[in-house]
Amino acid sequence: MPHDSSVQSYACVIVLSPEGRIQAISDNPPTGLGADAGALIGEPASRLFSEATLQRINATKTNGAPHPIPLTAGEPVDWNGWQCLPRRRPQGLLLEIEPRSADRSQVFVPELTLRDFNDAIEATTTTQQLLQTVCNRLGTLFGFGRAVVFEVDQEANGFVSTEYNDGSFPLLHGVHYRPEDFADTGHDLYATESVLNVITQPGGPVRMIGDVGGFEDVIRQCIGCRLPHPLIYAFMEELEIKTILSLALYNHGELWGFIFGHAHDTIHLDYQLRTFIHLVGSLTSQALTYRESDQAHRHWLASDHLRARMRENIARATTVVEGLQQADPSLLDVVPNTGGAAILLENQFVTLGATPTAEQVLDLLAWAGKVVDSQAIYTHAHLEAVYPPAANFTDTASGIMLVPLNTRCTDWIAWFRPEFVEEVTYGSLNPEAQPDEGSRFQLTAEVRRGYSLPWTAVDLDAARNLQSYIRDVVMEKYSQLSRVNHQLQMAYEEMQSFSYTVSHDLRAPLRGIDGFAEIFIEDYGAKIDAQGQALIHTIQQNAARMNQYIADILELSRVGRTRLTVENCSVYDLVRTTMEALNADQPAPVEVNLEENMPLIRGDAQLLGVVFHHLLSNAIKYSPSTRPPEITVGFRRSNEFGDGEFFVADKGIGIPPLHQDRVFGMFNRLVTQHDYAGHGVGLAIVRSIIIRHGGQIRIESQVGRGATFLFYTDPHELREIKTN
CATH class of the missing domain: 3.30.450.20 (PAS domain)
Known part of the structure; x- marks a missing residue:
């Protein structure tokens, strides 16, 4: 422009x-x-x-x-x-x-002619009749030798769908035009004023002298003598057209297309005539909108039973994805003429029919998450034009309709249409052919590839209805889960409070039992025999064990009550601090093998220290006493979790597969107190801390060959660090 x-x-x-x-x-x-x-x-x-x-x-x-x-x-x-x-x-x-237009009073009375136009429009029964009627009347009334309807699709391709011709021009009916022939910048000329009368004049346009002082937009978009897109002038010169009338048509407020009138003579349409044509355009646009809405409503009623069955399938299924995969009706029935569909919802991904590969679809949806509005439905009949990798799968997905199911654009339904190869007559040469100057607008036949059948308003309505229903279902399930989660949270808090209170209150009588037993030994020890003294010592030992149980319960309850201070923590620092404390009670220092280049672990440093304390303490405890413990702390990058997991491994007695879940329970031990000291609470605390951090912990072990405890926290940021 x-x-x-x-x-x-x-x-x-x-x-x-x-x-x-x-x-x-x-x-x-x-x-x-x-x-x-x-x-x-x-x-x-x-x-x-x-x-x-x-x-x-x-x-x-x-x-x-x-x-x-x-x-x-x-x-x-x-x-x-x-x-x-x-x-x-x-x-x-x-x-x-x-200038004023030539006197047309003998054939043109605005009020009567407009009423006549309206009556003729109302008498039509189809969209094609409507457009043909308007073209015929505009052409004959104002003296245009050719009047055409130029429809514009979502990719800005143009198509001449209707034509009036008095024989003075070549026929254009059925001719296609490329987006470059009438760019979006040309469409902007009609945003404010829908009518433009273009006349070729000797010397061409004239420039403004002086300061237009903020009237630039008015001059470019509002006035009757505003300039057209430059390619309009090129089109007129090549095809020897003296005058062009442009009338923009709208459907539901969106640009639908144009009516163009062509004349070999100069036809000046003054403001009064342009206003009349503007009103004709408004009547035509209203009729277009009504006809499309009526067609969509009829299709809506006809497919109501299909939607009802789809909703019933979703309601009866365990998950939304399961309901969408049902065959009667299929997702491919909801939007006709589609070859395949893909669903990505609640971390489940499935495809139906003929689609690109899973990797290609997921890459496409990742791209869509960046460019598609979460409230809109995105369609394109020439996908490779906006997403170049689509050139690799035109046989299944030349066209696409993307339906976001949540505001974050992470859940989707996508429908695919394969390539529709057809021979097309274009009204211009392919820009890649580098035409000679002055010969751009020539009729050329080409085999058009990379395009699918277009997406219609009926397709969009069907997808929009399903989108709305799924969002309602998902939100209802989310509300139910929120209520259950709130109840569980209250029960959990009550349990934590109960555990803390009971454990705290039980300590007082235990101290009394132990204290009175100690007084009894001091005051009456000489008066009772050895068996009596042994019984008193058993009372004291069991009181001490009970006190340790209570301390462990209190520690476990604190895990759920402590407020997390999340930060990036060095595993090296956590292990070194833990081993300094543990080695203080060992007859000989224990060495731990730390793998190099471990990432940081994200979480609360104090609680993560407790995790490593219990895991390393167990690794030392259950290692053979005949040789120094062999303990390794490291990180695995490839695993079932995707982001990697840390591990603590030993060469100890190992854990049988059937009991690997039991060891995380409270007071569950696979060995006797006599063989290995402990109370069976440490791993329960570890699991509670890891779960509190949004992670998981698991075991890999063989009896007699050691155990490996693997865990991760989420979220965490993996950052490479170097060891000193």
């Missing part, structure tokens, strides 16, 4: 300052003025208009629609019977001065 402020030369454009002086003017001032455009900058508007005309101009309301003001013989310059279209903005006034 041109960046300078230029206009078509059949009209004159003037910008007035708030003080009423000429601030800018197009470089085509009226003849007989005796001065060029530049000489008028700074002059008062009275140089060009009479006092009566200026009064009417100054009465223009801000941001209101222009009201035509006839320019009479009483003006200071001869405007040749033209009219002035004033537009007021806070920064001043813009005046568009244009």
Whole structure:
């Protein structure tokens, strides 16, 4: 699009300052003025208009629609019977001065003709009849030799679906145009004003002289003599077209296409006629919207039983994914003419029908998560144009419809359409063919590849309905889980409070039992025999063991009550600190093999220290007494969890597979107190801490060959570090 402020030369454009002086003017001032455009900058508007005309101009309301003001013989310059279209903005006034159209009063009475148009539109029964009627009437009423409907798809491809032709032009019906032939920037010209009358003039467009002062957008998008996209001029020159009428059509507020009128002669449509055509466009757009909505509603009613069965399948299934995989109806029945579909929901991934590979689909969905709005449904009939890797699987997915199922765009349903190969007649040469200058718009037949059948409004409605239902089901299940989780949380907190209170209160009588037993030995030990003294010592030993049990229970309850301070922790530091404490009670220092380049572990440093304390203490305890313990701490990068897991391994007695889950229970021991000291609480504490960190712990072991405890925390950040 041109960046300078230029206009078509059949009209004159003037910008007035708030003080009423000429601030800018197009470089085509009226003849007989005796001065060029530049000489008028700074002059008062009275140089060009009479006092009566200026009064009417100054009465223009801000941001209101222009009201035509006839320019009479009483003006200071001869405007040749033209009219002035004033537009007021806070920064001043813009005046568009244009000639009046030829008198059509004998064949054109706006009110009656518009009513006649409306009656003709209402009499049509199909969209094709509607568009043909509008083309025929616009062509004959205004003298265009050819009038065509130019539909625009979601990829900005154009297609001539309807044509009126009086025989003076070659036929264009069925011809396709590429996105480059009429770019999106050209569509923007119709965002504010739906009608554009383009006339080729000797010398081409004229530029604005002076400072347009904030009226750039008005000049480019609002006025009748605004410039078209540059390729429109190229199209007119190559095909010897003198005049083009452009009328934008909308469906549900979105650009649907255009009606173009072509003429070999100059046809000037003044503001009054452009307003009439704008109203015709509004009637046509309303009829298009109504017909599409009616068609969608009819299809909706016809497929209601299919939707009901799909919902019933989902409601009866254990999971949403299970319900979506049912064969009657299939997801491929919900959106017809699709060859395959994929579901990614709640960490489950499945495909149905013919699809790209799982890896290709997951990569595609990862890309979609970055570019698709979570509230929208994304469709494309030429996927490789926006996602180049799709060129590798056009046989299954040239077209795609992506339906996000959550706001984070991590859950999806995707439908695929295979490549639809067809021979297409284009109205222009392929840009890659590098056409010679002046020969771009030639009819060429090509085999079009990489495209699927287009996605329709009916397809989108079916997908949108399923999306809404699944979101409702998932949210309902989430609400149920939230309620259950809240109840479990309350029960857990009550259990923790109960454990803490009971354990704390039990310590007082235990201290009394132990204390009285000690007093009894001191005061009466000499008066009782050896068997009696042994019984007293047994009381004291059991009181001590009970006290240790209570201490272990308190430690376990603190795991759930302690507030986590999450940070990146060095495994090397945690192990070294733990071994310093453990070696203080060992007859000889125990060495631990630390693997190099372990990542940091994310979690609460104090609680992670407890984890390593219990795991390393057990590794030492259950190692053979005949040789030094062999203990290794390391990290595995490839495992079932994906992100890796840390481990503590020993060469001790090992744990039988049937008992590997039992050892994490409270007071569960596989050996006797006599053989190995302990109370069976340490691993329960370890598991509680790991679960508190969102992780898991597991065992790999063979009896007599040692045990490996593997665990991870989540979330954590893996960072390479070097050992000293």
